[in-house]
Amino acid sequence: MAVREMTKLTLGPIAYHWSAETRRDFYARIADEAPVDEVYLGEVICSKRAPFHEPDLSTTIERLERAGKTVILSSLAEVMLKRERKAMEMLCATDGLEIEINNAAGLFARGRRPHRLGPFMNVYNEATIAWMAGQGATHVCLPGEMPATAISVAAQAARDLGLGVEVQVFGRASLAVSARCYHARAHGRTKDNCGFVCEKDPDGMPLRTADDRPILRVNGIQTQSESYVDLLPETERLVADGVTHLRLMPQAVNMAAVASAFRAALDGRLALSDAEASLRDLCGGTSFSNGFYHGRAGYRRIASAATA
Amino acid sequence: MNTAELICPAGTPAALRTAVDAGADAVYCGFQDATNARNFPGLNFTPEELRESVAYAHAKGAKVLLTLNTYPPAGKVDLWRQAADTGARLGIDAFIVADMGVADYVARSHRGIRLHLSVQAAASSPEAIRYYCEHFGVKRVVLPRILTIPEIREVRKEVPCEIETFIFGNHGLMVEGRCSLTNYLTGQSTNMDGVCSPASDVEYTRHDDGSISSQLAGFTIDCFGPDEKAGYPTICKGRYTAPHRSEGYYAFEEPVSLNLSRLLPELIDAGVNAFKIEGRQRSKSYVREVVSAFRHAVDDIRAGRSANVADLVALTEGQKQTQGAFETKKWR
């Protein structure tokens, strides 16, 4: 399984408004215990949250790098206001660390200097990959709703151009972003006077349908899936199709243990069924899904031959 | 003063002729496949229908804009390229695109035809817009429905292209081109397949008390009481419960449509070059009524008269209208 051992595990940016202290503890544990190769840092969802954790950023970077992790700085997904445009401009001026761009405003600011493309960049196909590669992209994280057939073609195209290819394999799927804050709305507030109510929901605010089925999670301006995406059973095919990086999205569970389960399965040290059982234990009652990957409704869990 | 064009929807050739006759400066439409974001059953144009429609529009001085505003999944890009080639051959006046691969292809292969950036590209800052202008020669950007008028004015000053804003119709809540809510429940993608709450997955159930519930792929999206007005069965207009909202509430937005008829002079003053009416999925009755109303309004403003737009609330979702983000930042 030499190929799999080359496959990198990454930790995506924290989507939620975790307190500065929670983040410090979280990344300390990641540095010490999580077998991830690369860690994405930075506020992607809401520009109002950034000031809360920016003071710790350099310490966190240092801590992670000391533990042998590569750190990449992720940009905002939505750029509209002056402070957001400024934040993007500053991020794109970064030297020394890689950056991941999630909005076309960043492509403008970055020019042809090297950069990664985040999942909000809507890189769906080989034509767009070829265009982006010509503009300095070195790595692409594909949109979470892409099915295996498209991932395979896109990954091959990206590899042929020397780009890294990343797919989210764990955590809630990002389903939508908006200019409106739904956390604020739920509490009778607006985005400008939100009171940071989103901090109360470290794994998102659950929405249930009128017939009481859990369906979505609200995270500020973002809408996420209720289920955690779990592509552990599909990792072998992902790797065979040319995907080089597997992304774990931080959820309010033991992420070091989640990473260990994925790493052990990738390295062949743990049977897939055992790794899957371990993931199940770590995630409590949260349902798992892989529908997008199989070209079906995203919330579905499609049984895979690989789990047998 | 700049004279704003009226850009009108056409889901069928009959709707296109209706829009042109009602005074559209341009109509936008798409083929019967995934290359456009209104890939709905029984809607849109065959190449032959588009050929006849272009002739009809051009004979009456109206332009035809072809929507190629979805994102081709890897392995299927040729469908979008062929659609662009067909459109060019049939004499359309501009392409409306979102995907960079598609934009790059059109910019290289059909240099003589104008390129408009779809709202599906979600370019909401001067920098993002300038990226598309500089690299693909985009001549006009359709702005997301999230900016206030003062913000639109600022954007206009900083971009080298025309800007188009929506003035009426469906009020999308999510950033366009970044929404996979439909795919999460149905397995059909808004970005890749051009669908939103596909009818094939929609079911309405009438209850004994006269209320009606709407379901998408078996998930209840909303339940309208006997006297309540209804909306589309879209996830972003659904009613849900949250831990502290056990009564059920519209977590994203209630059924409502955008109507900026009162803001037209301000929008023109802010430098908006074109007004877009949403609704390719609507009937030609809707097209006739809405286009006529806004034609008169824009003509009045051009002539220096105060515009008096007919009441269109009966055509709106939930029979309710909003000025959304255009009116106030508090919408956010």
Add this chain to the structure above:
Amino acid sequence: MATVTMDMNVDTISRAHRSGQTALSRLACLLIQPLLSRVVRRIADRHPSLFARLGPHQSTDFLIDPVELPFALHLRPDPKALVLRAVPRAAAPQAGAIIRGRFMLLLELIDSQVDGDAAFFSRHLEVSGDAEAVVRLRNALDDVDGSVAEETAEMFGPPGRSVLTALRRAYPNQSQGHSVR
């Protein structure tokens, strides 16, 4: 080309005997059926492109239910075996899709004089069953130029036209969709 089912089936008739009301409804159906048959054949002949937009739903059974009339309409828009027949409600076939509203509203919908979505939002139009079938039928009819109602009236000359005029007068503001007139 298009053949039209004109007779009601035996099952329908036997069930129709169950009540006096059904008998009345049956009589109404018998009276209106020749007209329906001519109308639907005429439309099919004049607007063949309509069927392409129906796609797979050419073989779907639609029940069009004008709530205040004594019967409903069964439509199967199959160009090879076109069906439009009046049926007593009690004897209505199992329909793939049902469209329900006041008669004038339904007539105006067919003629694109009102917007179907608006009529749905206002709750004056109800649909159930296969929503895609309804959307396809709506889009197919919406692409027909001119007025089906007026074409129908024309078929019957001056008496037809005066019936339509009388109908429209009898239903002032009753359609409760959003008429553009």
